Amino acid sequence: MSFQTGLSGLNASGKRLDVIGNNIANANTVGMKVSRVEFNELVASALGPSGGGGAGGGIGVAVGAVSQQFSQGTINITGNSLDVAINGGGFYQITQKDGSPAYTRDGQFKLTNTGAIVTNSGANLMGYPTTLLGVTTSTTIQKLTVPTGAPIPAKATTAVSAEFNLDSRAAIAATATPPVPIGTYGTTLTGYDSQGVPVPIDLYFTKVGADKWDIYMPDPLSTTTTPLPPKAVTGLNAVPPSPSVSFDINGKITAPLTPIDIKLYSQNPNVNLASTPPGQFTATLDIKTASQYGTPFAVSSLTQDGYTAGNLTAVTINDQGVLTTQYSNGQTQARGKISLADFRNVQGLVPIGAGAWTESAASGQPIQGSPGTGNFGKLRSGATEDSNVDLTAQLIDMMTAQRDYQANAQTIKTQDQTLSTLVNLR
Known part of the structure; x- marks a missing residue:
């Protein structure tokens, strides 16, 4: 019986060494979870003289399970x-x-x-x-x-948003001396047509009255001269013709508070062929965050939703x-x-x-x-x-498993020597 007991111990210790070796081998394996061997004792049962249950001697060990520990890794x-x-x-x-x-x-x-x-x-x-x-x-x-x-395909500009401050100290353009250049209060950004061709979006602001400004944009299709103070400028149209951009006495915008339609013009003759004329398309302009304070003209934000094709x-x-x-x-x-x-x-x-x-x-x-x-x-x-393997702990376990293996081998060796002594009795 001792041979069987020792052999079961050798098998169990060998399995433990296998698992420890696998843990050590995977100490740097991403997402790996450490395993351990769980043992079960083997016991022989016998009936006592009175028929009650009695426990016989242990007959070895068996591997009950190899379980993984799902604790968090580093x-x-x-x-x-x-x-x-x-x-x-x-x-x-x-x-x-x-x-x-x-x-x-x-x-x-x-x-x-x-x-x-x-x-x-x-x-x-x-x-x-x-x-x-x-x-x-x-x-x-x-x-x-x-x-x-x-x-990904290009997307034409459909919405433009501008946040800016107009200088409340500015003179009304019609009476300003010397004349105020049209670009004094202006800004620009780049939009895109339906094929992703860049389209310049230029905005100019001209003061036309107390707390009132007009917005102008280039119109390359214009054949007439649009009168803009302080002098006639060709190719600019007011957007929108009315109402003007208005502010209250506190510098807060009062109109327009909803987006207004604007016309954009592409130099690409192959877009919007059904429109009159080709190359023209419509977007909206949102300026509801504009202000008029006694500070220099400044643009704090310009955005638009179009883009060219992209890889x-x-x-x-x-x-x-x-x-x-x-x-x-x-x-x-x-x-x-x-x-x-x-x-x-x-x-x-x-x-x-x-x-x-x-x-x-x-x-x-x-x-x-x-x-x-x-x-x-x-x-x-x-x-x-990282793997949740504790390499130091595994090395210690490996030494313990090695001692267990050697001890089980020693029980087999001792049993062999005992049997040899019995066989040699005269």
Whole structure:
């Protein structure tokens, strides 16, 4: 019986050394979770003289389970835009090459030439679809992808916004001496037509009365001379003809408080062919934040919503899991949101290699959600979660397992010597 007991100890110690060796080998594996061997004592039972239960001697040891410890690993900053670490509970949901679902804590994602977001083993990262602004549109997860082929199309300018201060000390242009040049109170920004060709947007302001100003814009199609104080200027039209921009005695704008229509003119003859004339298109101008104080004319903000075509330059994942594409025209667009999954019993997950697990009856079905909600951890972009292996502890455990192995081998050796003594009795 002692041979069997010692042999079971050798097998158990050998298994423990195998697990420790795997932990040490993966001490630098991102998302790896440390494992430990859990042992069960083997006992022979016998019935006593009175028929009651009695315990016989122990007959060895068996490996009860090899369990993983899902404690948090250290967050390591990498600076890689597609590296993402989970700080808290949850797993990334991935779809393997054979189409089966799996789960991982390894957030070292890559972008393929087809635009798929994948793990190092080629599994697709799963998430929720979103609008271009990052608003989730469905709770059904799908493979996260980004467009890597053709550039995003151009968008014509449809809305212009300007925030500025007009000098209340300015003289009325019609009576000013010397005359006030038309560009004294003016600004410019660049818009775009429907094919992404830049269109200059010039705005000029002329004081026409107490607390009243007119807005003028270039009109390249004008064939008449528009009278502008202090002299006639060709090619400028008032926008709008009425009402003027008005302010109250406190310098706050009173009109117009809603966007006004303006005409923009492209030098590209191939846009807006149906309009009269070609190249002309309409946008709105919002100046409701303008002011008139006794300080020099200054523009604090100019914005417009058009842009030219743009090629993909970068892909990033933010702390909320939103996948964002960046383009050469300065635009950014959301392309989905990472979803997380968790389980009632993570110890029931089955490891399948490459830092991934699959669900089982013991783990229960996955519970899906967004990062930072419920029991799900928050994401840390530009970082990875290191292995939770404590290398020092593993080395100490390895020495202990080695001593255990040697001790079990010694019991077999001692039993062999005892049997040899009995055989040699005369």
